[in-house]
Amino acid sequence: MYKKISAPLFDQFGFSAEILSAIKSVGYKTPTDIQQAAIPRILEGRDVLAGAETGSGKTAAFVLPVLHLLTRGEENAMYGHKKEIVQAHQVRALILVPTRELTIQIGQEVRKFAKEIDPWVKCLSVYGGVNIDQSIKELRVGTDFLIATPARFLELIKAKAVKFNQLHTLILDEVDRLVGSGFKEEVEQIIKYLPNKRQNLFFTATFPDEIRPLVRKVLDNPEIIKQDPKEKELIDQRVLTVNFDQKTALLADLLNKNDWSQVLIFCSAKRSCDNLVKKLAEKDIKALALHGNKKQHERRDVLKEFKAGNSRIIIATDIAARGLDIVQLPCVINYDLPRSPNDYVHRIGRTGRAGVEGMAISLISHHEYQHFTVIEKRNGLRLQWESIPGFEADEIAPPPPRRSRPKKKKGHKKLTKKQIKRRQEQGEDKPVSPYKTPTKKEPEKPAEKPADKPKHNAKPVPIPTGKPKKKRDDEPEKPRVNASIWGRK
């Protein structure tokens, strides 16, 4: 048997000299596994369904071959003539993605290569939340690459801002997320406008059942590439149990005691992000919030500051779980758990990218134990649950956290005109206020106290203390690395 000793190179694909020099100038030396598997099939003109974990280089796996085909089209019948010039309102490669951030990021990736190959390659990102007129105007001259969120793209179609006579390729990136975020219908509607003769490329990190109908409907005899996660774990996943009311204190302790250059913290709701920013500020820790209630330019600025390394901590909802690629982001923290197990994979995939190790920490309180077990199970994980001295979770679950709801305004209800009239008719001589006077309630008799009944009926929850949560005979205990990372031993 011969041992493969040489690393694969980009020149195995038959790329043009310009593409090879662009790849070199970007600094990529060897293609990643998904690039090796997908690029030749895309260059053949095949439809492709490609799945690989986050951070595996899927963007370049479609950008490079499509760029090659669009700029050197004479080699492939589907792509028309060499250096075909894009006409007014036309789009040559359409990339649909689930988030605004991803449209911008992929646009940057395309431009990064395109400017080295052919500075005339046009690339446009369009997304909701900004004035549509600007996008309509930009589309007048046509574009080689259009990266769009589905809802905004449909609006542009309906505004007759875009035509498809020159469309060669449809790419759906993050298909799992597109379908999971409810964009399936928009995508199906968009497809009805496209010419039948086209190449279709689907990229995804996971293969949930929900993507199947779309795969069957859109892809024509696709080459299916499914890559299992790499053996070597680039992400060190840690799970810390903590009482709910101690979470922020533990988070602050971790942030202070570890010298992570940058940290991305996930919360489940927009309001929780803002609250956490405030709570950390009280502890002199500066963080920026990133969520859907922020205006588009605010979101862009927050990301820009973070990417430039000017801010250390971002607290975000799941809008940052996909598409955000900060090279060498060393740490991701789940302050709240994601609702879906799939999202857990995407969140932690923001670290451990491009071959650099990272750490993902989930802070879980009693009410989240069961949900985290589901996340582990669905993702085939069996993690060690730990606790940090001084922040150990109680054995008995404290009362579950109260969901804070916007307070109802107390006071008097406004009377309708009819009610005011009726009261006047009933002989109320005082000017009738349009506000109801609250009727006094008889004070309720206190219910008889059951003797010594606990306030809540929580059962004692077993707390893992450094040992694996469940032990299996066939599984050796996972060795923990970086045991001193917490700043305490």
Ligand code: ADP
């Ligand atoms: P995915 O879409 O699979 O989550 P990305 O395409 O965002 O991953 O790539 C993750 C990171 O890896 C990016 O920073 C990208 O620039 C980098 N990258 C991609 N391909 C290569 C390569 N062949 N060599 C080195 N870095 C790469």
Ligand code: MG
């Ligand atoms: Mg991607």
